[in-house]
Amino acid sequence: MVTVADCERVQTNWFRIRATELGGRVWTDGGLLWTDGPDGVNLMFPRALTTAAVRRGVDRARGRGIVGAWLGTDVDPAPLAEAGFERGWSPWWMTADLADVPQTRDPRVRLEQDSLDYRGEHASYRDQLALSLLQPPIAWYAAAHTPESGRFAGRAWSFRDRDLAGVFDMEVWPGFQRRGLGSGLLATVCAAARQAGAKHAVLNATPEGKLLYSARGFRQIGEGITWWHRGEGA
Template sequence: MTGVRVRIRDCELVQAEWLRQSAVAAGGKIFSTHNINWAWNPNEQSLYGLFPASAEGSGLRPALTEAVRLGVKTVGIWANAAVRLPQALQLGFEAGWQPWWMAASVAEIPLDESPLTTHHGLDLAKGAWQAQIDFDGEWAASGTLFAPQLGFSSDVVRTGLGGIFDMYVAQEHQRQGLGTRVLRALAARAKQEGLDALVLNSTPAGERLYRSNGFELIGRGQTYWLHLG
């Protein structure tokens, strides 16, 4: 990434801020229990722990009690891969998928001459724009750009850094270039808004798409999951 330095910690901060603001947009809440920060998203019936440095039972148990009260179906913890959470495992959490943190300089992402339009919907987090492709009135692909400092005052994420989230392509439309069109539309919006770098969390299956559009793998994280019902 020419002239732009992005760390794994930057990826974590953008991810955490996305989960917070998505929870707020959904009418949920943000709270803490003994040094663990949580975001409850009622639309997803999920509670997310946001990159704790450690997770003791004194912080996990009250959060799980609150999760039951809120009707949460899934409790997840996003963590740095170097952080071990043995007490979470003892309480029934399972180690889940690893986010592949990827980053790109906006200047190095290829842009289409006539990109898709992006919009900011009322149901999106502040500072978020969505690009979507429909065929015959039916959804086919979409993705979201999130730039925290453009939607509200953020002293967490550095100026100029944004994230790509919720990249989906309907199964019957995969391998048709729709993901590339959506990604490049979001990058065009990022450039328009003055961002200099973008981060995202990928899976092994999605890495090829992102790498072919200027993103580089900079590290991996770890998630933990507990299903309550």
């Protein structure tokens, strides 16, 4: 049975590998695990907190902008508030047996290992596609494009952590939604992870995303809490 702790482990390892493989940092201090990767600095699912340790992490992240903290609902967040964090959104943890997730191929969606879709202020995102080149394969990137004009319409990742596949960063851009692209992206990254040996998928959903995932075989098993510190440069 997949648990919330499994969901937290997969997300922690995804943040960890993105940091270590893409030139960032990972460190522990006072029992707290911090990652500094493409999304900035994040505190990953501590079991207990002290204000002093949290403040040391914020000091180390100075100049990196917003600092995130991901918690289970059973962790006392008071030290985060004392260190200047504000409560954010609640991730809804969901899971599905990959055998139950529809995996019909969508010709508008394909797996990619490089892309010219990211330009201008988004150009640095292209660097993240290097994760899809790791051997043996553990991460897969899919992009959606409109058949009429080939316009970039959305993306998604999956990441295999033992027998679980985390689905991350899935989004269809406004103007291309409600065309089935989200289902196509989900099917593509789940199929890739399943072919590599994953048995179940896990993800965190927003209320809007939950509607899609529930219709594709996912069920909610719990929720978490996020907290955010708006530091210098935020």
